[in-house]
Amino acid sequence: MSLLELEVRQRLGDFSLELDLAIEEPGVTALFGPSGSGKTSLLRLLAGLDRPEQGRIRLNGEALVDTARRTWVPAHRRRLGVVFQEARLFPHYRVRGNLTYGMPRHLAGRFEAVVELLGIEPLLARYPATLSGGEARRVAIGRALLSDPCMLLMDEPLTGLDGARKAELLRYIQRLAGEVEVPILYVSHEPAELLEIADTLVLMEAGRVLAQGELDALLQRCDLSEALGGFDAAMRLEARVEDHDTAYGLTHLRLDDGQPLSVPTLQAEPGQRVRLRVPVRDVALALSPSAELSYRNQLAAVIDQAWAPPGDPTTMELRLRLGEQMLRARLTRHAFDQLGLVEGQHVTALIRSVAFARREL
Amino acid sequence: MLTDAEIEAILISLQVAGVALAWILIPGIGVAWLMARREFPGKALLDGLLHLPLVLPPVVVGYLLLLTLGSQGVVGQWLNAAWGVSLPFTWQGAAVAGGVMAFPLLVRAVRLSLEAVDPRLEAAASTLGAGRWRVFVTITLPLTLPGLLTGGVLAFARALSEFGATITFASNIPGETRTLPLALYSLIQTPGGEAAAARLCAISVVIAMISLVASEWLARRARARLQGRDA
CATH class of the missing domain: 3.40.50.300 (P-loop containing nucleotide triphosphate hydrolases)
Structure with a gap:
């Protein structure tokens, strides 16, 4: 009922x-x-x-x-x-x-x-x-x-x-x-x-x-992206707390697929699971990891779906797979075409560390 | 200090005005609520009727009362047959006349005050499980209190000072319907009554001032509570 x-x-x-x-x-x-x-x-x-x-x-x-x-x-x-x-x-x-x-x-x-x-x-x-x-x-x-x-x-x-x-x-x-x-x-x-x-x-x-x-x-549905806030939309990631780095004020986390992630210090114990908020606007893509970028969080991901919103010739909605979890990114169609991105391609998701907000589980 | 006749006039006035206010209070709130919150056919007509005592000469109102509530009137005959009550030429009749004249003032003040009550608060109360009556008693009425006090004092003062309708309907009988204004009028008609008239005049001013100050004080207290200050 x-x-x-x-x-x-x-x-x-x-x-x-x-x-x-x-x-x-x-x-x-x-x-x-x-x-x-x-x-x-x-x-x-x-x-x-x-x-x-x-x-x-x-x-x-x-x-x-x-x-x-x-x-x-x-x-x-x-x-x-x-x-x-x-x-x-x-x-x-x-x-x-x-x-x-x-x-x-x-x-x-x-x-x-x-x-x-x-x-x-x-x-x-x-x-x-x-x-x-x-x-x-x-x-x-x-x-x-x-x-x-x-x-x-x-x-x-x-x-x-x-x-x-x-x-x-x-x-x-x-x-x-x-x-x-x-x-x-x-x-x-x-x-x-x-x-x-x-x-x-x-x-x-x-x-x-x-x-x-x-x-x-x-x-995760690209077609709902606009209704869910467009550029203000965000995704959730779950991760486990590894340890804290007091010198830099960071907390190191590990995603379910084993990839590391650092965020500004969270009030959470090592071992605890946390839920993170990743705004679509804070996700960029690169074809491969690079030490020459200021982005510290570079996650290996696979393009799960690429979707062109009807009526909007400038943007592309992307859904990225990280193990079992999904992340979304929004690119200009120009960038999408120039990088030659296609569904199923392995890419690197660049995430600004500051983009995280959390909710305890 | 005061003569017996003066005390008598004061007591009759207070009694008449008090009873007048008492009998119009509940109907007044009811009608004010109807006018403030409900739409119904004939509302404009009712609104006009309500204001009639304000614009008609009081003597006309008194005469109309005599026609309806007098011994030959429809309502008067029924009152007499059913309850053995006769209103003309009694202090109760004076209270009816005062009440009728004061009614529009009461309704107007309460209506304005009711219209200022936020219906969203009443909606909130109903979602908290309060039925219509409880909402009215615990939310609407307390929030109307400043207006109710003002309207009550206005109505009381109007009934106290009522002259034309009273003298037409209830006459000017010493010890029965001779209120302060009627006593004053009688003295003015009497040669050599000037000094006594001046005394009654002063008494009227004092009573009016006391009721005004009292209502202002009460209304201020009520407003202070609504604004979250301890009064």
Whole structure:
């Protein structure tokens, strides 16, 4: 049985929403697409804040909406915790009052744990107006979590925060995803966030679901490259920590196929597996390894697929195989032709060391 | 310090205005909510009707009340038959007249305040499991409080100062419907009543000032809480 099944049709002015999606796995599902692709509309339909013209939504096998049978479960009975883009805290309640607003009695024992998980203990007696953006989001997440939801919906929770606050809140969300059993639907249009947080992906474009499935599988599809962020897109690599080089501030890693890799120091123990983010823009290609380049990470790879995006005569999308793992690169068609690259060819992938970001496994 | 007649007039005024406010408070909030949050056919017409007591001469309102709630009026006859209640020429009648005159002021203040409440907060509350009624009581109403206080004081003051509708509908009976303005009017009509009239005048000013200051203080407290400051 699917966690969530949704099949709806709705017209919003001259924009129409035609969605058909199913979420099977618990964990974090990212709902990804450009602004205006219908992500927030989908969230509102799901939360019961809007009615679809036609369609049905089932959560854990229970029908929330079925227009054919006139089924309609109102928002307050859906048990979906929503974290809105703006925190939407109640200004006349203190943080504690906000957190307990939707908390059923049997969850009172979880209060301390959630407060601790989100690091909001010092804020409990304050009013929302005195909180910073990041603090308010954390309280909003706690509030939704304490309402005992079957699923947590997060609508671009990092919007409007500066870089450092973004990273901090993302860490809290990652921690939360690891510790609570509530599945999370995470709406975003930032490729970087996607890789940091998602296990599965629903890719949206112009009110339609373009693709859905496991994130890593979708990331490997050249035809989805543009929708996944184009030049901002990234891939994930998994590796094992070998040792740290304190003199240069580097951590040496080893990929599954045995190739070495160095990145700026990671807070991880030798032997630990880490997940790395490699933006497409930080991958270049050479025909052979060379000591005369400043790129320190030179990985032997095979061109698995070369794909010319229709309608774009200037670029080539490449998928590179490194053992079992995949990497993607984006070249100009000019460079591709001049190097005489073909599918199946052995090449060297040049990766700038600084391009790595990590997510613990 | 105050004469018996003055104390009597003050007490009747406060009683009339208090009861007037009490009976229009809940309907006022209800109508304000309807006007702020719902679209329905005839809304513009209702809006016009609501403002009617503000623009009609008060005597006309009093006369209309007499026509409907008087012993010959449709509602008046029913009230008398069903409950044995007769409103004209009683202090309850004065409270009805004051309430009718104050109603638009209350509705207007509460409506403006309701329109300023962010519906997104109400949506957030509903996703947290709060039904419509709980959302209204715990989110909408508290956030409307400053407007409700202002509107309440305005309505109370309007009922307190009501003259035309009251004298038409409830008459000017000492000890029953003779409120401060009516007592003042009577004194002005009486030769040699100037000094007593001046005293009533001063009393009216004091009562008005007290209610204004009190409402300002309460509204400031409520606003301070909404802005996250301890009041």
